[in-house]
């Protein structure tokens with residue numbers, strides 16, 4: 001081919017690549033638009049938060065599969081968070097354990113944000129109907145945990161291995177203190193490795209369960225447009241994965257989401273992790289799961305305020321047969337473990353989506 005032919009050839013390739021990139025981006029939406037959307041979702045109020053801001057902050061809580069299974073009410077002297085049972089995940093969470101823990105996480109955010117907005121909340125009930133509060137006026141009090149709410153994220157990535165200082169561990173322990181809830185912080189490598197083995201065993205069991213995979217897939221959002229459209233679910237980029245058009249993402253998921261590669265990823269994440277937080281509630285029922293959620297959210301916000309990242313590796317509590325092994329390993333033989341959380345220092349990932357606050361209101 002002569003020079004002109006080469007130039008035409010290269011020009012043609014560039015046009016094709018440009019057209020391909022354009023088609024790809026129009027099928028996924030752009031990360032720049034997604035970041036701008038997140039900036040609005042997570043905007044920090046200029047002064048004390050209004051009631052819509054308080055509910056928006058409540059909805060930024062950690063929650064299983066990011067289904068946001070809650071309905072909020074806040075008016076006059078009362079507030080409530082009811083379960084939204086249309087957002088259950090019956091395969092991974094058949095007894096709604098994660099759902100009630102998630103309500104507890106949201107309850108903690110709501111109480112912290114309400115306080116910043118000049119409202120004191122006193123819990124008056126917590127059970128299978130959710131959480132209820134009496135609300136009274138007080139002086140607005142902004143705290144480091146309030147500041148951490150829009151910055152907290154589950155960071156499913158390797159950490160840098162740097163150990164947590166003794167006073168950091170002490171602060172996490174103090175933050176999670178809650179009647180009826182036990183927290184075990186694991187920092188010895190041999191015990192972290194033993195928990196890792198249960199995470200891998202649980203992951204292997206889940207990934208060979210077609211019902212688990214089908215449920216998970218229904219909550220995956222492969223690109224910014226899909227995440228912004230539903231405002232819920234597990235956004236690929238928030239788990240450190242590339243964004244793709246939906247049909248390509250589903251094919252790639254079937255082709256590449258395999259027990260071997262996922263277990264290798266989890267093993268590397270655990271090897272980079274200097275501390276684990278494992279929660280045990282003293283009873284296995286909604287009221288206690290809500291308490292665990294409140295303690296967990298305070299731990300996560302405290303970690304965020306101290307510059308730490310965290311994420312959940314709950315396989316050993318989701319696969320019921322592994323719970324007694326995890327409890328025995330940590331010397332809590334009679335209790336049901338509720339949550340396993342990695343803690344460490346590392347880089348942030350894109351934030352998870354959230355639904356508009358209006359769609360999370362009761363009534």
Ligand SMILES: Cc1cc2nc3c(=O)[nH]c(=O)nc-3n(C[C@H](O)[C@H](O)[C@H](O)COP(=O)(O)O)c2cc1C
Nearest residue numbers: 062063064065066098101102153154312313314352
């Ligand atoms: C009860 C509960 C269980 C969870 N289990 C897992 C888990 O096993 N693996 C995981 O990667 N994330 C897990 N998460 C984290 C959620 O997926 C995450 O909170 C949600 O996607 C919203 O993202 P964010 O925490 O970054 O706001 C869990 C969260 C809660 C509250």
